[in-house]
Amino acid sequence: MPPILSEEESALDPYVVLGIGAGATTKEAERAFRKKSLKYHPDKNPAPEAAVIFHQLSLSLGIFQDQAKRNYVDNQLEIDRKKKQRYAEMDKKRKAMVDALVAREEEAKKQKVEQVKRWQQQVQADEEAIKDAGRRMLEEAQKRAAAIAAAATAARAARAPEAAARKPTGGV
Structure with missing residues (x-):
């Protein structure tokens, strides 16, 4: 069975070409044709x-x-209209899905940033604790060294009078 419309006829929308609405009658189409043909007839317009x-x-x-x-x-125009409507609805659904995805990604990013901040704070607190422990150990070591030095000085001082007494004086 041959197609109902020729290729030329299939390529155009008669409602748009004639400038009439979808529910137009044949009489309205003829009226629109007469009006437009006055403007575009080859005898009137040489372009x-x-x-x-x-x-x-x-x-x-x-x-x-x-x-x-x-x-x-x-029928074709109705099918095209429904197809466009379905496509527009799909676009709305896709947009909603994309918005939801973006919101989830932002929430995940915020959580990750917060987790990194908590980790950095924990690392900083651990470093401070290590520094404090090191400082205390250093202070204790310095106190022990000072105590040992004081004890050594005291021991030398105590031995110094004994050594002075043992030192021979005078000559050989």
């Missing part, structure tokens, strides 16, 4: 674009005058 537009107007009127072609075009 090459006008001849192309006039040809499209003629094809569009032919579609409106043939009920089978008109029904086919109406």
Whole structure:
């Protein structure tokens, strides 16, 4: 079975070409054709674009005058409209999914940043504790060294009078 519309007819939307609404009657289509044909008829307008537009107007009127072609075009336009509506709804769903994904990613990023901050604070606290322990050990070591030095000095001082007493004086 041959296609209902020719390739030329399939390529155009007769409602748009004639500038009429989707529920227009054949009479309204003929009226729109007459108005536009005055502007684009090759006898009135010598521009090459006008001849192309006039040809499209003629094809569009032919579609409106043939009920089978008109029904086919109406069905195709309805299918296209529903397809666009489904696509728009899918876009809304996709947008909602993307928004939810972005929100989850931001929340995960915040949690990771907080975890890194907590880890850094813990590391800093551990470093401070190690520094304090090192300081205390150093102070204790210095105190022990000072005590040992004081004891050694005291021991030397105690031995110094004994050594002075043992030292021979005078000559050989």
